[in-house]
Amino acid sequence: MPTPRSLTGAAIVLTAACLGASGATAHDAEVPRPEARRSQSALNVVATLEHYGAIAKLVGADRVKVNVIVKGSQNPHTIAVKPSYSVLFNKADLLVANGQLIELGWLDTALINARNANIMEGHPGFVNCSIGVDIIPYASEEIEGTPFFILNLGVGGTMRLGNHHYWLDPGNTTIIAKNIADKLAEVDLPNAPYYRGTYEQFATHFGEHLKEWDKQMEPFRGMQLVSYHRSWNYLLRRHGLKVFDYIEPKETLPPSAAYMASLVDRMKRSGVKIILAETYQNRPIIDEIARQTGAKALILPSSVSEDLGIKTPFDFFDRLYRELVPALQAARTS
Secondary structure (H helix, E strand, O other): OOOOOOOOOHHHHHHHHHHHHHOOOHHHOOOOOHHHOOOOOOEEEEEEEHHHHHHHHHHHHHHEEEEEEEOOOOOHHHOOOOHHHHHHHHOOOEEEEOOOOOOOOOHHHHHHHHOOHHHOOOOOOEEEOOOOOOOOEOOHHHHOOOHHHHHHHHOOOOOOOEOOOHHHOHHHHHHHHHHHHHHHHHHOHHHHHHHHHHHHHHHHHHHHHHHHHHHHHHHHOOOEEEEOOOOOHHHHHHHOOEEEEEOOOOOOOOOOHHHHHHHHHHHHHHOOOEEEEEOOOOHHHHHHHHHHHOOEEEEEOOOOEHHHOEOOHHHHHHHHHHHHHHHHHHHHHO
């Protein structure tokens, strides 16, 4: 599995320059030094994404207090750094992060201004949730020339990048939970047996649900779908479904009129009847392609989101399959 390196140095210069251009700095808010923190009974956990925060709550239970940076209803690719992030990071005992650069562009600056070395990558308080996941690499033609690719090269990154939407395969949920539980046990040794116990209970319960979800999806192996973004690849790989093509020609880049016309023509000729998209994607583009092809636009949540009434990974995948399975059934028989 390709593991991204820690982004420092050039990352700090680049993102700090962006902040200066916007007229905001992390010092707009008063940031206390880590040594000034009061001792607390519960560990302060900050998750970059709400999905990871929900898993941390289940594993840490009453031993943790969890804050999240990016809500599940937000587009995780368009987050701008805020001074409040550094305040949260300064007080954190544990930082739960994606590990495949979905936070590229804001996380490093927020961490530098937080002045809390313990939660920097490579230190005990940093959780890389992607460890142990079978990461899908981006092909060069999928990312070259995109803002993500250019920013990554600008901070000293390599041209080999992994798809960071791995939490959308339910089978990776227990891997993420294990990574969080292991780090909780490491930074809070007296409660280590507790975290291992809650993880085992969670993994057992989640595994029972996973068998049912896999069973529901078995009849649809080999079906083709169009995906707006390259976020559903892990889910589709798990269930043997195929991506016919993407609405975005490259990661996060909107389609041109010519590209859309070509996609519509190919969908018609191939009989593709499902379009998958997240709730935050460009709905007029989705609706127009669906109108011209007769395909069903399936707009799905892509994360746990309390704003959307989805509080746990169980809730999230139950809702995902509750909407996906009937749509696939209808497409297969149409």
